[in-house]
Amino acid sequence: MLLIDCPHCGPRDETEFHYGGQAGIAYPTGDVSDEEWAEYVFMRDNPKGWFRERWFHVHGCRTWFGVERHTVTHEIRKT
Amino acid sequence: MTHPDFLWRNPDPGPSYDVVIVGGGGHGLATAYYLARNHGLTNVAVLERGWLAGGNMARNTTIIRSNYLWDESAAIYEHSLKLWEGLSAELDYDLQFSQRGVLNLAHNLGDVREGRRRVNANRLNGVDAEWLDPDEVRKFCPIINVSARARYPVMGATLQRRGGIAKHDHVAWALARRADAYGIDLIQGCEVTGFEITGNRVTAVETSRGRIAAGKVALAAAGHTSVLAEQAGIRLPLQSHPLQALVSELLEPVLDCVVMSNAVHVYVSQAHKGELVMGAGIDAYNSYGQRGGVHVIEAQMAAALELFPIFSRVRVLRTWAGIVDVSPDASPVIGPTPVDGLYINAGWGTGGFKATPGSGWVYAHTIAEGRPHPLAEPFGLDRFTTGALIDEHGAAAVAH
Numbered sequence: 437m438l439l440i441d442c443p444h445c446g447p448r449d450e451t452e453f454h455y456g457g458q459a460g461i462a463y464p465t466g467d468v469s470d471e472e473w474a475e476y477v478f479m480r481d482n483p484k485g486w487f488r489e490r491w492f493h494v495h496g497c498r499t500w501f502g503v504e505r506h507t508v509t510h511e512i513r514k515t
Numbered sequence: 516m517t518h519p520d521f522l523w524r525n526p527d528p529g530p531s532y533d534v535v536i537v538g539g540g541g542h543g544l545a546t547a548y549y550l551a552r553n554h555g556l557t558n559v560a561v562l563e564r565g566w567l568a569g570g571n572m573a574r575n576t577t578i579i580r581s582n583y584l585w586d587e588s589a590a591i592y593e594h595s596l597k598l599w600e601g602l603s604a605e606l607d608y609d610l611q612f613s614q615r616g617v618l619n620l621a622h623n624l625g626d627v628r629e630g631r632r633r634v635n636a637n638r639l640n641g642v643d644a645e646w647l648d649p650d651e652v653r654k655f656c657p658i659i660n661v662s663a664r665a666r667y668p669v670m671g672a673t674l675q676r677r678g679g680i681a682k683h684d685h686v687a688w689a690l691a692r693r694a695d696a697y698g699i700d701l702i703q704g705c706e707v708t709g710f711e712i713t714g715n716r717v718t719a720v721e722t723s724r725g726r727i728a729a730g731k732v733a734l735a736a737a738g739h740t741s742v743l744a745e746q747a748g749i750r751l752p753l754q755s756h757p758l759q760a761l762v763s764e765l766l767e768p769v770l771d772c773v774v775m776s777n778a779v780h781v782y783v784s785q786a787h788k789g790e791l792v793m794g795a796g797i798d799a800y801n802s803y804g805q806r807g808g809v810h811v812i813e814a815q816m817a818a819a820l821e822l823f824p825i826f827s828r829v830r831v832l833r834t835w836a837g838i839v840d841v842s843p844d845a846s847p848v849i850g851p852t853p854v855d856g857l858y859i860n861a862g863w864g865t866g867g868f869k870a871t872p873g874s875g876w877v878y879a880h881t882i883a884e885g886r887p888h889p890l891a892e893p894f895g896l897d898r899f900t901t902g903a904l905i906d907e908h909g910a911a912a913v914a915h
Contacts, residue, residue, distance in 0.1 A: 437808040437809055437810055438800070438808065446658055449810075450808055450810070451808075453802050454799075455799035457754070457801075470900050470901070474752075474899045474900040477843075477899075478752040478843045478899045479750055479751075479752055479899075480752075480754060481742035482742075482751070482753055482754050482755055482801060483742075484739070484742050484803045487801060489800070489801070505800070507755075507800075507801050507802050507803050507804070508803050508804050509803075509804070510802065510804055514615050
């Protein structure tokens with residue numbers, strides 16, 4: 437189980453959180469092609485290593501925030 | 516660390532092959548076997564980073580069924596199930612394929628409606644399916660608690676009698692032995708580290724054991740497909756997650772069918788040797804760590820005890836996780852990629868084992884013919900642009 441450091445509530449068990457996937461996905465602006473729309477809706481990075489992702493403290497302060505987590509060691513280095 | 520080498524040779528890589536398959540698990544081995552059997556292609560290598568069938572093939576819960584909702588899925592999984600039914604004889608190896616029946620339980624009105632709909636959809640697709648009421652569930656599997664006072668009462672179940680389990684290791688060894696007999700090189704301890712692409716065509720793979728020229732390259736690396744594809748400059752709609760499973764201590768025969776429950780979420784069968792084999796849902800986050808959170812197992816155990824109070828004193832022997840590649844519509848991705856000569860077979864997510872022979876069959880055809888097998892055609896990468904998704908989330912008799 438991960439120990440996730442909520443910026444408001446401090447370190448809490450993973451079970452208090454909802455996972456939000458990759459961070460920093462921008463909503464496309466202007467006219468977008470089918471390919472660009474597919475990229476926005478379906479394509480995400482899937483690295484073996486450090487990954488910027490979003491978590492939601494659903495059973496706490498109910499805030500979305502970003503962390504960097506290593507997808508092999510599960511180490512979290514930034515909140 | 517490798518398997519004993521008496522079922523297949525353990526060759527060094529040759530300088531070049533007509534087809535190089537990346538990944539020596541069930542799907543890679545089945546693909547190699549059918550390339551030789553169905554298409555006469557034997558100048559083929561299967562490259563495996565670790566040892567043969569040591570990844571997800573050794574980590575799954577071995578359940579086989581074809582009771583999928585959508586036509587495209589029912590067609591490919593039923594093709595696979597029909598192959599399973601003749602595979603032990605064909606490979607001359609006892610795969611311990613046991614058609615003991617797969618129950619999918621319903622615990623609320625939504626489940627009941629979904630289950631009945633799926634039974635009808637299955638029958639229209641020529642897939643055997645029955646609806647059981649709670650009393651019939653109790654008769655079919657007496658140890659399930661069908662009390663109306665349960666927290667999540669059993670309100671019925673779908674039953675696919677032709678579904679069941681097989682011995683995963685035997686499947687891999689039998690396919691490997693036959694592929695080897697055709698002269699296909701099964702190369703263990705050989706990691707692919709890059710692709711040589713000339714123009715827009717793949718011409719070789721770079722490996723930890725040197726360059727290997729290839730007429731065609733076929734990925735079959737399950738959870739690690741994204742990592743490989745990235746080396747070829749291809750971005751895929753896949754996310755890798757840990758999927759946990761466990762076995763109990765050995766018991767006398769007590770459960771002679773497969774029981775799956777979507778609402779409380781556990782799936783359980785009893786292995787031939789006597790362990791209860793149980794699976795859960797994926798851990799939410801991306802991971803390549805081959806381990807997951809204890810709370811997922813705890814929820815799975817709670818679900819199992821809700822259904823089977825008789826298991827309350829059974830001890831857990833071993834837990835593990837495989838890394839599964841989940842696609843946005845919970846359906847596989849099979850077919851060509853934007854790089855000529857480079858093919859993909861991925862996105863099987865939580866349910867690749869049951870597809871092993873069917874997947875190998877259609878993938879071998881796709882590689883040999885250079886165009887998708889009709890059963891694979893709906894599962895191309897372009898569906899994420901066209902919007903023609905095959906949305907099996909929840910529809911496929913298990914949550915993803």
